Amino acid sequence: MQLRLRHVFRSLAAAFVGALVLAACGGGGSTTTVTKISLLSDYKAVPGTKGGKLTYSDWQKVDNLNGFASSSAAISQATDVLWSFTWTFDPKGKAVPDLVKEIPSTDNGDIKTIDATHMDVAINLKPGLMWSDGQPLTADDLKFTLDTICNPSASSGGGTIGYDHISSMEVKSPTQLLLHFGPELTMSAKDASGAAAYRCGLTGPLTSGIFAPVVGDLGFEPMPKHILGNVDPGTWTTNAYFTQKPTATSGPYMVKEFSPGPAAVVVFVPNPHYHDGRAGGAFFADGPYLDQLTYKIYGSTQAMIAGLSAGETDIGLNMTVSDVPALSSITTRTTAVVTGLQSEWLTFNNGNNTKGCEAQKFAATCGKTTLFGSDRQLREALAKSLNKDAINTIRNNGQGGVMNTMFFPGFGTTWYDTTKEVYKQDVAAANAELDADGWAKGSDGIRSKGGKRLAFTITTTGGNAARVAMEQQIISDWKAIGAEVTQANCSTNCFGDFPSSGDFATGQYDISLFANNWSPDPDVLCAYMQSNQIPSATTPSGNNWGRQKNANYDKACADEEGTLDITARVAAFNRMQTEMLSDWSFIGLEVRPDVNAYASYAGNFAINPTGALSVWNFGDLFRKAS
């Protein structure tokens, strides 16, 4: 997977919405201890020294500087240096105000609940902010950007989830944009001029305007209205502002030169107006420090590691644990391995395996019913029999983590209940469960029940050697309890939309294996388990590829999404976690670490495994005196 969905895990969430104080830490609201949990960042940059040059590198191509439309991590590592966010996230997933004075919350009054289906969110910019060309950065720019995000022809890479709950916006002052959340706007709505209005790609009317993970989803990079206001958003992707040299930026650096492609080079110089409006602030108040920052793309990780070793580049991003042995031989660079929110898991297809159902447009009634949909005990036995430590060794050289279900500790103790069952391989229990469930072993060691053999396929992206090795381990573990499993990997595209492509969306599999980068807010899991997210003609982009129809998941998701009360959300997520440990429709496998390497003289460099990426604080990056 060459792409990294930075925006997906950019939501930090409702923690800020409800309150910055959470009663009952980690216990689902059941303990009596009241613990203050601050979800605001405690990041403090080391004061730097001005001057010098640094070079950072990646190995995935950078074709353009269009952070607005792209979802490529390699591109974002350039664009996030150019455009500041309203707020970003530190390596712990805690929010850091950037362009805003404060992170909106109910505590500071920036988020107000109006009634059960309405809320207002005020985004207050720091006064005096400027674009790099000296023009003021105002709430007009914020509104312009949100309008464009909601314009389908602009094809925002960050998507429109969350924005679709905004019914209207008001520019209250040059520094304040007020967002009204509510369900009024429907698909047939008209705007003030009588033209057809839209709601950010939403295909149906909303029943609630409350959007709990609002902080995460509204952390965006404003675009300059004075530059792009008269440009058709449908042509932004070919506009020189994004393809060659952005003439007005808000981040710590601006582009001096950009050469695109698989050997791209971006040369940055300091933004002379970065200080305007930021002086004296708690974050990003003193940079940028460097005279020149260069982003260099290598043709492969091996070439990038050679560049680090030879001293050609100071910071290497976006590597994996398989690169660690080579990196460890470089004495002049420190290798950082940090587990984040990237995980890999198995999903049971609880519907039909629709292989061969093209003519029926992959109708749910077509195909062959899998063994799993009505057999919870089978799913549990398969989960318990896996040797996930071996899988973690295969995938991460043992440097990642293991997980029991799709809900894993990476979501943080605010949401993840650490008292719940953790992973433990138990082959005896798995065998006993299958025996009790009526799966009897035959003479060939394979179990059968009611004339059906315990035989099925496992599917993942083809051509990925590590995944194939993981599959082989899984197949071996399952064979030990009497299951006959064969590989049936996607020849091309596992992940396309329904019904034109995508083996998972169309249901052409028994068990799938894939990975994702998650948001710190577990709300993102709902896309994979809510019954209204089952891919169909009306919801072609739905991610419930396992065809889960579980009322408990639906209820937990509806509850956490419909309230700003953090305690209620924690309780809903705990119910979701409990249900996963009972339902076993998902088997968590491994948590994958991010790997970066950096020179000791790269001051304030901090690897960030969240969607904010490791360039999140490049405004503070400086070169220490040697």
Next chain:
Amino acid sequence: MVGYIARRLLQSVPTLLLVSILLFVGMQLIPGGPMQAFAFNPRMSLAAREAIIHRWGLDQPISVQYIKWLTSMLQGDWQYSFFAGRPVKELILSHLPATALLMGTAYIVQEALALPAGIYQALRRYSLFDQVVTFFSYVGYSMPTFWLGLMMLMIFAVIFRILPVSGVEDLNVTGAPFLSPDYNTWFGQHVLQGTLDIARHVILPASTIAIVGIAVDSRFMRASMLDVLHQDYMRTARAKGLPERTVVLKHGLRNALLPVITSIGLQVPLLFSGAIVTESIFSWPGMGQLFFGALTDFDYTLMMGILFVSAVLVVLSNVVADVTYALIDPRISYA
């Protein structure tokens, strides 16, 4: 001769048309497609995806897409790269100099060493020189480019640090990417330093390409020369009392070069298309990497631009090779 060239060029038009159709259809038959770049983005709305499909013209029948592409190509508009957002022509032109520099250097080194070596091997068959060159030819020929490139990178750039790892120039010195406006300004003020800097950077990738090429071409030249040396006209030339140098160079080499010219002529398009593996290892900002990136992303417009220009160059280099035959061998006449 002019008539012959005109005829050949005219004949190449339907060939290129057919090639372009095959390329266009073949490209679209590859499973996947450019929209897979957004396939794992659950946040992107269906409307946004449809907007992209419409913008790229993928909602049109393939015949309409082809005609639109052909029409715009004929009008000099090579369309925009799907992912770079820049005109295809501009992307090709911006990557071409680096590839021409790399491949041109490799090509010159390769032929400058391979042809004399092959000739001398043929003239001194089974000599120590012949056996040594033959041995190294087999070694060079059997080494995978990616392995050879990585070894050279490790030895000369990482371990001994006498040559750079990547790129065309030292960014810390020039402060700007190769051929960017700032680079050009810098180069204009530092011609000698800039030339030496480029020369240092081109050594490893050009050597990687040339080593394999020398192995192939020297064997080819040797075989061709050996074939000629035993022809009757060589004996006749010697019988006439011509000096050995004249016999070898005028009567032997000119005939031996004919098949070599075909081989060399077919390699000329590589000057354009580049060497994907070598450019990737040395992060060389050339056509090979550009094409590979387009291929992996299914960037149809960019792929078509590169492939079509390559096809044109193949046809043209064949014409040039045929014309060169006539210039070298007086027995061949296209009148």
